[in-house]
Amino acid sequence: MPDSSSSLDSEQLSAYFALMDVAGLLKHAVEQQLREEGDLSYVQFQLLARLALNSPTGSERMTDLADGVVYSRSGLTYQAGLLEKAGLVSRAPSADDERSVTVTVTDAGREVIARVIPGHVEVLRQQLFSPLSGADTRRLRDLLVPVRDHMRAAPPRSAGPRRRR
Amino acid sequence: MPDSSSSLDSEQLSAYFALMDVAGLLKHAVEQQLREEGDLSYVQFQLLARLALNSPTGSERMTDLADGVVYSRSGLTYQAGLLEKAGLVSRAPSADDERSVTVTVTDAGREVIARVIPGHVEVLRQQLFSPLSGADTRRLRDLLVPVRDHMRAAPPRSAGPRRRR
DNA sequence: TATTGTTATACTCTATAACTATA
DNA sequence: TATAGTTATAGAGTATAACAATA
Numbered sequence: 001m002p003d004s005s006s007s008l009d010s011e012q013l014s015a016y017f018a019l020m021d022v023a024g025l026l027k028h029a030v031e032q033q034l035r036e037e038g039d040l041s042y043v044q045f046q047l048l049a050r051l052a053l054n055s056p057t058g059s060e061r062m063t064d065l066a067d068g069v070v071y072s073r074s075g076l077t078y079q080a081g082l083l084e085k086a087g088l089v090s091r092a093p094s095a096d097d098e099r100s101v102t103v104t105v106t107d108a109g110r111e112v113i114a115r116v117i118p119g120h121v122e123v124l125r126q127q128l129f130s131p132l133s134g135a136d137t138r139r140l141r142d143l144l145v146p147v148r149d150h151m152r153a154a155p156p157r158s159a160g161p162r163r164r165r
Numbered sequence: 166m167p168d169s170s171s172s173l174d175s176e177q178l179s180a181y182f183a184l185m186d187v188a189g190l191l192k193h194a195v196e197q198q199l200r201e202e203g204d205l206s207y208v209q210f211q212l213l214a215r216l217a218l219n220s221p222t223g224s225e226r227m228t229d230l231a232d233g234v235v236y237s238r239s240g241l242t243y244q245a246g247l248l249e250k251a252g253l254v255s256r257a258p259s260a261d262d263e264r265s266v267t268v269t270v271t272d273a274g275r276e277v278i279a280r281v282i283p284g285h286v287e288v289l290r291q292q293l294f295s296p297l298s299g300a301d302t303r304r305l306r307d308l309l310v311p312v313r314d315h316m317r318a319a320p321p322r323s324a325g326p327r328r329r330r
Numbered sequence: 331t332a333t334t335g336t337t338a339t340a341c342t343c344t345a346t347a348a349c350t351a352t353a
Numbered sequence: 354t355a356t357a358g359t360t361a362t363a364g365a366g367t368a369t370a371a372c373a374a375t376a
Contacts, residue, residue, distance in 0.1 A: 018309035023188030025316045099334040131315040144183035150296040151190045264352045264357040
């Protein structure tokens with residue numbers, strides 16, 4: 001039988017490389033825009049955007065932010081420290097659980113996001129969406145969302161003690 | 166009129182985030198595998214794979230490698246230096262142009278790639294391809310390849326002097 | 331005991347600018 | 354003068370392990 005378990009067909013290979021190339025080039029372009037217009041790294045943008053746009057209260061626990069955005073907790077402590085020093089978020093002990101820290105976007109943080117979004121969108125339009133029709137975009141989303149869900153549900157196994165939680 | 170130039174519709178937004186999330190998670194998983202099984206970073210894998218698999222001679226000029234894989238030349242010099250120190254590539258002045266340096270994969274370099282590929286493929290199967298049918302994979306490739314071509318053809322403008330070449 | 335978060339530390343990677351050498 | 358590559362340097366980001374505090 002063919003070695004269906006030890007190699008990829010050429011369509012899989014080119015899909016893999018195209019995915020990584022597109023994401024890498026796009027991240028590069030987007031990081032430049034964020035740095036120039038808001039003095040933000042991509043991770044900082046992710047954190048701020050998540051708090052400002054995805055959270056009804058503008059707040060989240062450190063652990064939940066780390067799970068959603070970043071990989072190590074110390075990395076998140078570092079980034080949250082930078083954002084706090086810049087006045088874009090505040091940190092305070094959680095009300096219910098004294099161990100937890102609740103991170104909250106400040107008004108200044110919301111302003112930075114608002115300031116940065118138009119240029120960000122412009123980069124996305126030029127780099128990512130200009131060769132895609134509306135239907136293409138929908139298809140792309142429909143293909144990738146299940147992959148993301150699968151990856152989040154099935155973290156890379158066989159790696160030491162269970163990752164967290 | 167609607168602000169079609171300053172915002173994205175929700176399908177575009179979720180396609181963007183799904184793309185970045187999938188690529189980020191996948192890169193993370195793949196880097197771990199490459200580090201464990203071949204002591205390679207992702208960039209080093211890209212360089213080695215490009216030389217070993219994509220180049221008939223196993224050689225390329227520094228500049229062409231930098232254009233294809235990495236962004237800054239000094240970054241490539243650094244990575245090529247690491248690979249050379251590990252015995253995975255060799256560097257020599259080009260025959261035709263004394264300014265150029267030709268990088269060549271060594272046998273040891275080819276061995277590392279061969280050793281690392283099966284585990285790499287396994288990660289891709291589990292993380293990326295298991296939720297995708299063959300037709301899905303083809304669609305994904307057909308959507309992303311033109312985007313990559315577009316990005317490569319249209320580098321992020323408005324950024325100082327023309328990038329290179 | 332397990333969980334939350336921080337700190338200390340060490341390392342990898344990347345980019346900018348100055349420089350050398352060849353075309 | 355322009356191009357190819359290296360070097361020096363400096364900064365950003367990340368992760369691991371040890372730690373303190375709370376549940």
